[in-house]
Structure formats: structure tokens, C-alpha cells
Amino acid sequence: xxxxxxxxxxxxxxxxxxxxxxxxxxxxxxxxxxxxxxxxxxxxxxxxxxxxxxxxxxxxxxxxxxxxxxxxxxxxxxxxxxxxxxxxxxxxxxxxxxxxxxxxxxxxxxxxxxxxxxxxxxxxxxxxxxxxxxxxxxxxxxxxxxxxxxxxxxxxxxxxxxxxxxxxxxxxxxxxxxxxxxxxxxxxxxxxxxxxxxxxxxxxxxxxxxxxxxxxxxxxxxxxxxxxxxxxxxxxxxxxxxxxxxxxxxxxxxxxxxxxxxxxxxxxxxxxxxxxxxxxxxxxxxxxxxxxxxxxxxxxxxxxxxxxxxxx
Amino acid sequence: xxxxxxxxxxxxxxxxxxxxxxxxxxxxxxxxxxxxxxxxxxxxxxxxxxxxxxxxxxxxxxxxxxxxxxxxxxxxxxxxxxxxxxxxxxxxxxxxxxxxxxxxxxxxxxxxxxxxxxxxxxxxxxxxxxxxxxxxxxxxxxxxxxxxxxxxxxxxxxxxxxxxxxxxxxxxxxxxxxxxxxxxxxxxxxxxxxxxxxxxxxxxxxxxxxxxxxxxxxxxxxxxxxxxxxxxxxxxxxxxxxxxxxxxxxxxxxxxxxxxxx
Numbered sequence: 354x355x356x357x358x359x360x361x362x363x364x365x366x367x368x369x370x371x372x373x374x375x376x377x378x379x380x381x382x383x384x385x386x387x388x389x390x391x392x393x394x395x396x397x398x399x400x401x402x403x404x405x406x407x408x409x410x411x412x413x414x415x416x417x418x419x420x421x422x423x424x425x426x427x428x429x430x431x432x433x434x435x436x437x438x439x440x441x442x443x444x445x446x447x448x449x450x451x452x453x454x455x456x457x458x459x460x461x462x463x464x465x466x467x468x469x470x471x472x473x474x475x476x477x478x479x480x481x482x483x484x485x486x487x488x489x490x491x492x493x494x495x496x497x498x499x500x501x502x503x504x505x506x507x508x509x510x511x512x513x514x515x516x517x518x519x520x521x522x523x524x525x526x527x528x529x530x531x532x533x534x535x536x537x538x539x540x541x542x543x544x545x546x547x548x549x550x551x552x553x554x555x556x557x558x559x560x561x562x563x564x565x566x567x568x569x570x571x572x573x574x575x576x577x578x579x580x581x582x583x584x585x586x587x588x589x590x591x592x593x594x595x596x597x598x599x600x601x602x603x604x605x606x607x608x609x610x611x612x613x614x615x616x617x618x619x620x621x622x623x624x625x626x627x628x629x630x631x632x633x634x635x636x637x638x639x640x641x642x643x644x645x646x647x648x649x650x651x652x653x654x655x656x657x658x659x660x661x662x663x664x665x
Numbered sequence: 666x667x668x669x670x671x672x673x674x675x676x677x678x679x680x681x682x683x684x685x686x687x688x689x690x691x692x693x694x695x696x697x698x699x700x701x702x703x704x705x706x707x708x709x710x711x712x713x714x715x716x717x718x719x720x721x722x723x724x725x726x727x728x729x730x731x732x733x734x735x736x737x738x739x740x741x742x743x744x745x746x747x748x749x750x751x752x753x754x755x756x757x758x759x760x761x762x763x764x765x766x767x768x769x770x771x772x773x774x775x776x777x778x779x780x781x782x783x784x785x786x787x788x789x790x791x792x793x794x795x796x797x798x799x800x801x802x803x804x805x806x807x808x809x810x811x812x813x814x815x816x817x818x819x820x821x822x823x824x825x826x827x828x829x830x831x832x833x834x835x836x837x838x839x840x841x842x843x844x845x846x847x848x849x850x851x852x853x854x855x856x857x858x859x860x861x862x863x864x865x866x867x868x869x870x871x872x873x874x875x876x877x878x879x880x881x882x883x884x885x886x887x888x889x890x891x892x893x894x895x896x897x898x899x900x901x902x903x904x905x906x907x908x909x910x911x912x913x914x915x916x917x918x919x920x921x922x923x924x925x926x927x
């Protein structure tokens with residue numbers, strides 16, 4: 354038999370003791386296998402006392418003093434039931450039907466085999482073999498254990514210092530939103546978006562540059578074989594690699610001092626992409642050859658209206 | 666009111682009724698039904714903790730924000746509002762983009778002329794186009810900076826790993842949205858920047874040629890590419906990005922709100 358935790362066993366025993374009207378210690382002993390099992394039909398609990406009391410008590414009852422009963426805070430068993438419960442083990446050891454035989458006179462006497470239609474309410478301690486006469490489909494109930502009701506979701510929220518979203522966060526967000534709108538309005542009033550001549554398939558501008566966020570890649574293309582710079586680097590490192598970051602970096606700490614390597618690598622990435630982009634934007638002239646913006650001018654049409662470099 | 670017969674009496678009655686109805690609508694039932702309990706725009710709003718909670722709880726913003734947030738997350742220096750600003754730029758770009766759609770036809774004959782007209786003829790056309798263009802560049806920047814901020818805070822660590830993945834997808838979609846929009850003015854800058862950009866996609870080892878063909882709708886940029894990228898730009902990619910945005914925002918809350926202080 355597997356080891357049942359003491360706490361569970363105790364709780365189960367208390368419940369069973371309450372249901373049967375027996376002392377907890379006895380049930381506990383039975384459950385541990387230290388004492389023989391008492392066969393008590395549950396009906397005895399519900400039986401109206403007047404009808405049950407007249408039944409002849411077993412001769413052993415007077416010999417058992419009430420003292421050995423441990424204090425049961427849940428329910429003090431009624432005397433009639435105690436009589437049944439405190440039957441000496443020797444008498445109980447016998448099969449249940451035999452034990453019940455002496456009391457056929459009592460109309461409400463426990464009678465498992467009679468099939469009196471109240472079997473559904475029966476709490477039998479050992480119902481492994483259904484007694485004869487039980488209708489098909491009617492089963493004995495057995496109390497296995499009592500499980501305390503718990504919430505489906507266990508909420509374990511640590512107390513944190515919180516403030517109301519309104520107004521504390523909303524005002525900050527709204528201010529940022531207004532500032533961004535103002536900034537964009539001013540920017541759009543001052544700076545005209547570039548519009549060159551109409552598209553012409555026969556006139557390739559020199560140099561031809563990608564949008565600025567791809568210029569770092571284009572810059573790398575001028576150093577490496579396209580198979581490496583145009584494909585492997587951006588897709589593997591750029592996409593898959595970036596998505597994999599949380600699964601590669603197993604360090605649970607978020608403190609900067611604990612993650613020097615991660616911060617260093619990311620900073621190298623940032624600095625590298627910024628350098629490549631700036632090189633591509635400002636330092637590349639005709640033929641995508643190296644050029645000094647202060648000598649040859651800026652070859653970047655997105656910036657055409659920003660500053661007049663007068664280069665080209 | 667004295668009872669008068671004829672048309673004047675009827676008119677007076679109608680006016681009284683109308684005034685009553687309008688008054689009722691704005692002071693009573695209509696505003697009551699429009700504003701949920703606790704709204705600061707509602708009559709009788711007082712600054713109490715209960716009402717502060719109601720403002721969020723009974724508001725569509727409850728989809729985005731919980732009633733309470735960690736105090737350190739409210740500090741501007743923690744997030745620099747970069748995620749919020751990226752989303753706001755997305756909204757601005759949607760608004761200005763819809764304006765531009767009224768005056769733009771994605772055909773090789775019309776596209777360039779339309780953009781020219783937007784820059785010169787149409788009221789607020791220039792402003793809208795400029796805001797759309799600079800806003801798009803700005804959004805690429807804010808999304809990228811947002812990602813950097815999240816990295817430096819280690820905010821991608823459990824339980825927020827998957828939201829980082831969603832974020833990388835959002836960055837990719839932002840780049841794609843910007844890149845597809847780049848072609849639409851149909852000028853030399855657009856044509857050749859896109860040619861260079863898609864040539865880079867053509868370098869993909871096994872499927873490169875196919876990817877490039879699918880992107881361009883041909884072996885090189887054509888009028889068909891313009892229509893294709895227009896549809897991607899105004900319909901397909903915004904649709905996809907909104908789905909991912911919804912997941913992203915939802916996960917921010919489900920993963921325990923903003924990441925803890927360092």
C-alpha cells in the first residue's frame with residue numbers, strides 16, 4: 354500500500370468518523386491497518402433514535418467505559434451508535450451479515466442484504482463485494498478521502514507598489530503622444546518629403562541606394578559575398594537569431610551587472626549596425642565607392658531636402 | 666404658455682419639444698449611455714480612488730491597461746514610452762495614409778502625377794504626405810529603439826520570452842510596411858531603392874529567385890509590382906500587423922505587466 358500523508362489520513366479519518374459516528378482514533382487505527390475494520394452501515398447514523406435504542410445491545414457494551422473514547426471535537430457520537438461502534442473487535446471480525454443477524458427484530462436495524470432501497474445512502478466501509486439482492490446498477494458508496502475545496506487558480510500575487518493607471522500613466526502617455534504629434538507636425542512643415550523625377554527604367558541613378566534601414570546590409574554586400582551578406586547574416590542572425598535570444602540567454606537575472614556579456618554583444622550589434630548604416634548613408638558615392646560627405650557631397654536622396662550639401 | 670391656434674402654436678410646440686429632446690440627449694440619457702460609469706467626462710466625476718479605477722475599468726482602454734500599474738513603470742525614464750509611441754505612430758500613419766489613398770491611384774501612369782499633385786495642389790496634401798513619410802521613418806526608429814530598450818532591461822526573460830518573438834515579428838512587419846510604401850511614389854528614388862532592396866532578397870541561396878519573383882510579381886519592378894505592393898501596403902500588412910499588435914499587447918498584460926525594476 355502506498356504511503357498516505359499523515360495529514361490526509363487524519364482528515365479522511367475525521368470525515369469518516371463524523372459520518373459513522375465513531376471516534377476518530379479508532380477509524381485512524383483501522384485505516385493504518387492497526388485495528389480491524391468495523392462494519393457499520395451508514396443508516397445507523399440517520400436512524401431515528403427511538404426505533405434503534407430498543408434493539409438489544411450487545412452484552413459487551415456495559416464493560417466498555419466511555420473514557421477510552423478520545424475527545425471528538427467534530428461530533429459527539431450518540432450513545433446508541435457508540436454501542437455499535439464500541440463492539441469488541443472479536444465480534445466485528447466476523448462477516449458483516451453474521452454480525453447483523455442478531456438484530457432482525459428491530460425494523461430499522463442495519464440490513465445490508467435486504468435490499469431495502471436505501472442503499473444509495475449507505476456508507477459502507479468495505480463494499481468490495483456487493484451484497485446479494487442489490488439491484489443492478491446500484492452501487493455502494495465508499496468514502497475514499499475528503500479533499501478540501503481550493504480555488505481553481507491559485508493567486509500568488511506579491512504585494513507591489515502600484516499606482517492608478519488613471520491618471521498617473523494615462524497623463525504621461527497622453528503627453529508623449531501630444532509631443533510626438535507636435536514634433537511630427539513641425540518636422541513635416543519644415544522638411545519636404547523627397548520626390549525625384551518619375552520612375553524611368555532606362556536611367557539607373559548612380560549610386561542606387563536602398564532605404565536607410567537596409568543600407569547597413571547594402572554596405573555589408575560591398576564587403577562580403579552576397580550569399581553571406583545578403584542572406585545568411587540578415588536572415589539567420591537578424592530574424593531567427595533575434596527570436597531565439599530569450600531561449601539562448603538562460604541567465605535569469607535582469608541586473609546589468611549580471612549580464613555583462615549579453616549587454617556587450619547587443620551593444621556591439623547596435624554600434625555595428627549604426628556604423629554600417631551611417632557609412633552607407635553618408636560615405637558612399639557614385640558606384641557605391643567610398644566618398645567623404647564634406648568633399649564629394651551626400652548621395653542620399655531621402656535627405657535631399659534636409660541639408661543642402663551642394664555636392665551633386 | 667398661452668394656447669395659440671394655427672401654425673405658430675404648432676411651431677412653438679415643436680421647438681419646445683426639440684429643445685427638450687436635445688437637452689435630454691446631452692444632459693441625460695444619451696450621454697449616460699455613451700459614457701460608462703466613472704468617466705471623467707461624466708457629470709459628477711470626483712477624483713476618488715473608486716472613480717480612478719472606473720475610468721480604466723469601464724473604458725475601452727481596459728483592453729490595453731490594467732486599473733493599476735507598477736509605480737516604477739510609470740516613470741518616463743524606464744520605457745521612454747517607446748512602445749506606446751510606436752503604436753501611436755502606427756495610428757498616425759493609418760490616418761494620414763487613408764487621406765493619401767483618397768488622392769492616389771496605384772498605376773504606373775497615375776501614381777507619380779498623383780503624388781506630385783499631393784505635394785503641390787491638394788489642401789494639406791503636402792503636410793499629410795510629409796507626416797506619412799517622416800512618421801514611417803520615425804516608426805522604424807522607435808520600434809527598433811523599443812526593442813533595444815527591452816533588451817537592455819532584460820525584459821525578454823521568462824515569462825516574457827514569447828512576447829519578444831512577437832516583437833521581432835512586429836519589427837519585421839514594420840520594415841516590410843515601410844519598404845512596400847517606399848515604392849508607391851513611383852519616382853526614381855522609389856524604383857531604384859526597391860530594385861536594390863529586392864535584389865538583396867534574390868541572393869537567398871535556394872529560394873532566392875522565387876522569393877524575388879513573388880515579391881515583384883515578375884523578374885523586375887513593373888507596374889504590376891506597384892499594384893502588388895500597394896495592396897500589401899494598405900491592406901495585407903496592416904491587417905497582419907494589427908493581429909500581432911493585439912497579441913503583443915495582450916501578452917504584456919498576461920505576462921505580468923511591465924517588467925520589474927532592475
